[in-house]
Amino acid sequence: VSLRVNPDVDALTHAKITTGKSENKFGIDIAAAPAVARHAAQLPGIRLVGLAVHIGSQLTDVAPYAAAFGRLAALVQELRRDGIAIERLDLGGGLGIRYHREEPLALADYAAAVRHATEGLGIRLAFEPGRFLVAEAGALVARVLYVKEGTNRRFVVIDAAMNDLLRPALYDAWHEIVPVKAPPPGAKPIPVDIVGPICETGDSFAAARPLTPVAADDLVALLQAGAYGAAMSSTYNSRPLIPEVLVRGEEFEVIRPRQTYAAMLDQDRIPQWLREGEDARGKP
Numbered sequence: 105v106s107l108r109v110n111p112d113v114d115a116l117t118h119a120k121i122t123t124g125k126s127e128n129k130f131g132i133d134i135a136a137a138p139a140v141a142r143h144a145a146q147l148p149g150i151r152l153v154g155l156a157v158h159i160g161s162q163l164t165d166v167a168p169y170a171a172a173f174g175r176l177a178a179l180v181q182e183l184r185r186d187g188i189a190i191e192r193l194d195l196g197g198g199l200g201i202r203y204h205r206e207e208p209l210a211l212a213d214y215a216a217a218v219r220h221a222t223e224g225l226g227i228r229l230a231f232e233p234g235r236f237l238v239a240e241a242g243a244l245v246a247r248v249l250y251v252k253e254g255t256n257r258r259f260v261v262i263d264a265a266m267n268d269l270l271r272p273a274l275y276d277a278w279h280e281i282v283p284v285k286a287p288p289p290g291a292k293p294i295p296v297d298i299v300g301p302i303c304e305t306g307d308s309f310a311a312a313r314p315l316t317p318v319a320a321d322d323l324v325a326l327l328q329a330g331a332y333g334a335a336m337s338s339t340y341n342s343r344p345l346i347p348e349v350l351v352r353g354e355e356f357e358v359i360r361p362r363q364t365y366a367a368m369l370d371q372d373r374i375p376q377w378l379r380e381g382e383d384a385r386g387k388p
């Protein structure tokens with residue numbers, strides 16, 4: 105086993121995706137880790153071979169990584185002095201991308217922080233980047249249902265909703281939204297609220313966002329939706345999960361078909377005490 109350690113480092117990212125501070129639920133407090141490791145190393149059937157950290161997601165600053173990796177390396181040395189042979193370190197993920205104006209950290213700086221902390225330890229390293237690998241590979245394409253002129257806002261209501269892409273509702277996250285068809289030359293962007301069609305004010309993708317004029321049936325794309333998009337989606341409001349399409353150059357293929365209402369409802373079971381007189385198939 106490896107022990108996930110909480111190094112008590114502020115990842116300087118959104119509070120809801122900060123995972124390496126002592127007040128976060130993750131990992132074993134770094135101060136308690138030596139005692140836990142010594143205990144684990146004595147247990148029959150357990151071989152403690154590694155330590156792991158993951159301090160948060162969407163990091164754009166290398167300093168928290170350097171601090172966390174340094175603390176982890178010191179712990180490796182402490183445990184080795186105690187005769188516990190730590191052979192591998194899992195340094196987690198968290199590399200941020202540019203959604204809007206963020207300045208992602210340079211991979212060379214990340215590599216330098218890793219090297220600085222681990223050089224000479226003679227240890228195997230593992231990494232768990234997620235968002236960095238896939239976010240930019242995904243777009244959520246939605247159709248404009250209608251444009252509603254509010255008293256003091258213009259709402260572009262699209263057929264995608266917070267259940268399809270939760271990040272804006274969950275973390276006020278910013279996704280670039282562009283018309284799929286290039287706008288006519290000279291079209292001027294005007295500020296609109298781009299919202300989904302479901303029953304929450306939080307079902308909103310952007311507020312006062314400059315967008316060239318769109319009308320019902322136009323397609324828009326929400327970019328950088330490849331990470332924490334489909335994986336976080338749900339069937340809230342009885343909305344079937346949307347299809348996923350893999351594109352390569354001119355080729356495309358549906359790799360996950362749209363969920364059917366029948367498949368969604370087939371997950372439900374009616375308890376015996378509501379089914380008096382029915383056959384007992386266990387299905388609605």
Ligand SMILES: Cc1ncc(COP(=O)(O)O)c(C=O)c1O
Pocket residue numbers: 158160161162196197198199232233234235236331
């Ligand atoms: C333990 C662990 N490793 C890696 C990741 C991937 O993080 P990211 O997508 O920020 O690289 C996560 C995300 O929650 C995680 O919890």
